[in-house]
Amino acid sequence: MPNAPRRAALVAATAAVLLVAGCSDDGDKPKDGPTASGSGLAGLADQKLTWTVCPPPSTAEGGGPAPSPLPGGARWECAFMNAPLDYADPGGETIELALIRAKARNTANRIGSLLFNFGGPGASGVTGLPSFAKEFESLRSRYDLVSFDPRGVGRSEAVECLDDRELDAYYAADASPDDDAEEKTLTDNLKKYAAGCEKNSGAALPHVGTENAARDLDLMRQVLGDDKLYYFGISYGTELGGVYAHLFPKNVGRVVLDAVVDPNAGVEDGALGQARGFQLALDNFAKDCVARGDECRLPGSSVAEIESFITGLLAELDKKPIQGIGDRQLTQTQATNGIAQALYSTEYWPYLEQGLDEADGGQGGLLLALSDSMNGRNEQGQYSNIQAANAAVNCVDFKERYSVAQAKAKLPEFREASPVFGDFMGWAMSSCSQWPVGGAWDHPDVSAPGSAPIVVVGTTGDPATPYEGAKAMVEALGEGVGVEMTYEGEGHGAYTGGSACVKAAIDAYLLNGRVPAAGTVCR
Numbered sequence: 001m002p003n004a005p006r007r008a009a010l011v012a013a014t015a016a017v018l019l020v021a022g023c024s025d026d027g028d029k030p031k032d033g034p035t036a037s038g039s040g041l042a043g044l045a046d047q048k049l050t051w052t053v054c055p056p057p058s059t060a061e062g063g064g065p066a067p068s069p070l071p072g073g074a075r076w077e078c079a080f081m082n083a084p085l086d087y088a089d090p091g092g093e094t095i096e097l098a099l100i101r102a103k104a105r106n107t108a109n110r111i112g113s114l115l116f117n118f119g120g121p122g123a124s125g126v127t128g129l130p131s132f133a134k135e136f137e138s139l140r141s142r143y144d145l146v147s148f149d150p151r152g153v154g155r156s157e158a159v160e161c162l163d164d165r166e167l168d169a170y171y172a173a174d175a176s177p178d179d180d181a182e183e184k185t186l187t188d189n190l191k192k193y194a195a196g197c198e199k200n201s202g203a204a205l206p207h208v209g210t211e212n213a214a215r216d217l218d219l220m221r222q223v224l225g226d227d228k229l230y231y232f233g234i235s236y237g238t239e240l241g242g243v244y245a246h247l248f249p250k251n252v253g254r255v256v257l258d259a260v261v262d263p264n265a266g267v268e269d270g271a272l273g274q275a276r277g278f279q280l281a282l283d284n285f286a287k288d289c290v291a292r293g294d295e296c297r298l299p300g301s302s303v304a305e306i307e308s309f310i311t312g313l314l315a316e317l318d319k320k321p322i323q324g325i326g327d328r329q330l331t332q333t334q335a336t337n338g339i340a341q342a343l344y345s346t347e348y349w350p351y352l353e354q355g356l357d358e359a360d361g362g363q364g365g366l367l368l369a370l371s372d373s374m375n376g377r378n379e380q381g382q383y384s385n386i387q388a389a390n391a392a393v394n395c396v397d398f399k400e401r402y403s404v405a406q407a408k409a410k411l412p413e414f415r416e417a418s419p420v421f422g423d424f425m426g427w428a429m430s431s432c433s434q435w436p437v438g439g440a441w442d443h444p445d446v447s448a449p450g451s452a453p454i455v456v457v458g459t460t461g462d463p464a465t466p467y468e469g470a471k472a473m474v475e476a477l478g479e480g481v482g483v484e485m486t487y488e489g490e491g492h493g494a495y496t497g498g499s500a501c502v503k504a505a506i507d508a509y510l511l512n513g514r515v516p517a518a519g520t521v522c523r
Helices: 125-131 133-141 164-172 181-203 209-221 237-246 265-291 305-318 330-341 346-360 366-377 385-398 404-409 411-417 422-430 467-478 500-512
Strands: 076-083 094-102 112-116 143-150 229-234 252-258 454-461 482-490 520-522
Touching: 076 209, 094 125, 112 209, 112 237, 125 133, 125 143, 133 500, 143 181, 143 209, 164 181, 164 305, 164 330, 164 366, 164 385, 164 454, 181 385, 181 422, 209 229, 209 237, 209 385, 229 237, 237 252, 237 404, 237 454, 252 500, 265 305, 265 346, 265 411, 265 454, 305 330, 305 346, 330 346, 330 422, 346 366, 404 411, 404 422, 404 482, 411 422, 422 467, 454 467, 467 482, 482 500, 500 520
Parallel strands: 112 143, 112 229, 229 252, 252 454, 454 482, 482 520
Antiparallel strands: 076 094, 094 143
């Protein structure tokens, strides 16, 4: 079942949604709630964290072994921070948020803690940060590197919806119905998913939105002992960073937003943007295949012919799934998810080529494995809660609700935007139609007058957060705040994309405070 527009692309049943927060006169305290130093929160801001050696990730975080030691042998440390369940009642019930850190190598020149959010929403930072340890090692020269499982994610009071067997069926189901019976099945599946989330996590659902996560960031800043927030947000993490800057502009230190969500996009615009973004990435994949001639395993001597092969393969899978992994088959929906997953990075293109070739021969195991990766399923058949959290955050953020019938009426525009992904992205707009909790905003307010400069990095070939989002974020942050950089390349995220130019510019900013020139272009 594909995800609606906004964050992770074709993943779980979700819709794209966000919250309009008020901005105070002094820039520190939002009109509609207390800051972490306000009444009822002073005790939480003064809490002392107990850091211990990190355990292996939980099933909700994706499982696997404990994080490997850092270069030089230092070990990762983990802790829990208490935060209000509801910031409107800061003296009420609290929840635990899981944190991970790698301490700075050079304590004499330490700046503070650099917080990371890797996107989703729903991605575990406790597992994500160790995965990218080598890419961010240069930043550990002057920062403690810190990430966290946002509320509703992983070990931070994880949202739960369906069990593993139910999720297998859910993700295999047809997410682009062709007739009335299939439309009813889609609606029934959305109802079942939403009912499962309400049954298992109903009390938490109203409180997992992005504004609360931004308030959690400010509480972390204080608990970690920093006067300003130092932050690196990727994908959905850019939206979280933008909302933080709006709520707490005077608390912004050095902030990088990479792979930028368009803050002006609602459900429909966000979905169309992602459809076009993934289509562009597929076009670029096909161009590369054509340029390699006979080395490419896919049939066709032009982009159009290769993409016609792909759409034909997906149409056949709609009629009849093929052998997948074990007793599981590869369906059209899972194949489309697998293709989307492989477009996040050029490093995955060889697997996409191989997977499409094998599927053409009746073996769908590789595309199914790619789809499983997107949906958070491990080889043991256990699911992380990335998609449950993704659904919960999206649906409590954005207030717009598209019925199945309303989504169907938009399909022609989506098909024009992308012959491969259009149907799936269009139907996915209905993903929050059965959600038990209302949404908060049409799109997030990220205006941040008075904030320190924020570096905003867009990648021209980004499939999930199209390049145009970076310019939109800079404009929405306001004059003198956003500083735009461009990476002319492929993939989702510039800093980890292999560009020495991007890395040098961002490191100079974060480590030494040298703001890059607006309009800087890296290749």
